[in-house]
């Protein structure tokens with residue numbers, strides 16, 4: 507079972523006001539009578555936070571104004587990270603996916619009697635990171651949920667979930683936060699100048715909740731170094747930039763993708779065909795690799811870094827179509843037809 511104390515701290519101290527408004531609106535509007543919900547936001551951390559607030563609300567003994575009261579026995583246990591009717595399923599540290607054994611443990615948990623009487627509640631953070639076997643195992647519980655079970659899945663990439671799983675859940679899609687509101691909230695959370703909040707929001711591609719988490723962690727400097735390394739790759743003679751080793755492989759892949767997308771968009775229209783094709787091919791190579799890693803592949807980090815660097819450096823090469831095509835073939839994908 508995953509520790510829920512970190513989530514509890516975020517719920518108590520760092521839930522943006524717009525998420526509480528969404529929750530209030532949703533509770534007062536829709537019927538909240540289902541067994542399973544899928545919370546979707548383009549910010550995975552925001553989706554997870556919203557699911558956490560909804561979980562606390564559903565377990566609360568005395569909801570106030572549509573939200574959890576924060577005072578009852580259930581809320582107190584929730585906010586201390588010790589609620590016996592709550593289980594959090596997420597990718598374990600050092601792993602790349604949620605496995606079937608975790609889902610089996612969760613299924614067993616849902617079948618037990620609720621300690622506080624309201625429900626047995628399962629949060630599945632980044633549900634798209636379940637292996638196919640894990641998702642199929644969860645599907646059985648979604649199809650025949652125990653009487654007092656409530657399952658809240660959250661995801662930024664819900665399309666990765668099997669359609670059978672998606673269709674068993676009521677969809678709760680969070681709108682993108684307003685930039686002004688995001689900057690105001692971020693400023694109040696992290697302090698510093700307005701430019702600081704703006705920089706953080708930029709680094710997190712407009713995802714406010716993720717931006718705040720980034721400000722708390724040591725990863726900001728590592729990510730800044732990473733982003734700064736991309737535009738000067740052509741000057742890099744001595745092998746991959748050191749900054750690439752300083753972040754998780756998933757971060758390297760997603761940031762590189764964002765940067766390559768920017769390059770595709772920035773191509774001069776007069777030279778579009780010639781230039782854009784190589785950027786698009788590079789994009790496809792990185793996207794395929796990223797998708798592999800998200801589906802649970804665990805390639806050696808050093809090997810991936812060396813290969814990515816080689817691809818990026820070869821992009822201007824006349825034979826890049828062949829190089830990229832061979833790379834895609836090695837992943838079991840066909841090369842791009844020209």
Ligand SMILES: [Zn+2]
Pocket residue numbers: 565566567568569574575576577578579580581582
């Ligand atoms: Zn309460």
